Amino acid sequence: MPLIHRLLRLAVGLFAYGFAIALMVRAGVGVAPWDVLTQGLSKHTGLSFGLVTFLTSLVVLVLWIPLRQRPRFGTVANTLSIGPVADFGLHVLPQQSVWWAQGLTFAGGLLLLAVASGLYIGADFGPGPRDGLMLGLHRRLGWRVGVARTAIEVTVLAAGWLLGGQVGIGTAAEALLIGPLVAITLPLFARRRAAAATTGSTPVAVAT
Known part of the structure; x- marks a missing residue:
């Protein structure tokens, strides 16, 4: 895949990812664990959702150091873009309060998040800060990827809930x-390496 096409996919994917988060927040039925934490921190600090997202990403990147994880271009792009786009989405999108509008808004956000993940991951520019932390725990400590992800998300979900973040049916649905x-969208957008082209396999990657 030409570099310009990969860069375009990365840019579109990151914008869509941030906007999808805003849709899910505005649905008001619960958000993903990291966003629960972001909401809780935003509530207590008075900082915008997007700014807290950015600052949290920086803290997570610091945790990469002892795990010997190296950021790539996509990692930096993710860190710099998701928060501002989420703030933009929260600025232009209305808060939903009617059940059917909440359901449609959340479903739209979740589907957009899956498409965005396929685009961003498929560009193959490296993991985002949070998934890089998961991979670092897997590689350095020998934790299985599923165990590492679960441990991280349960921790941030609990912290976010204690801080007043929104936990609900949307959290479980996500x-x-x-x-x-993402298992559906990733094969549609994945960049195929030479080896993958000969074996017919699709490269495995991670998102934010």
Whole structure:
């Protein structure tokens, strides 16, 4: 895949990812674990959701150091873009309060998140800060990827809930559905390496 096409996919994917987060927040039915933490921190600090997202990403990147994880271009792009785009989305999108509008808004956000993940991951520019932390725990400590992800997300979810972040049916829906949805969108957008082209396999990568 030409570099310009990969860069375009990365840019579109990151913008869509941030906007999808804003849709899910505005639905008002619960958000993903990291966003629960972001909401809780934003509530107590008075900082915008997007700014807290950015600052949290920086803290997570610091945790990469002892794990010997190296950021790539996509990692930096993710850190710099997701927060501002989420703030933009929260500025232009209305808060939903009617059940059917909440459901449609959340479903739209979740589907957009899956497409965005496929675009961003498929560009193959490296993991985002949070998934890089998961991979670092896997590689350095020998934790299975699933165990590392679960441990991280349970921790941030609990912290976010204690800080007043929004936990609800959307939180459970995101946890159950985002994996299968990305499994559908990733093959549509994945960059095929030479080896993958000869074996017919699709490279495995991670998102934010």
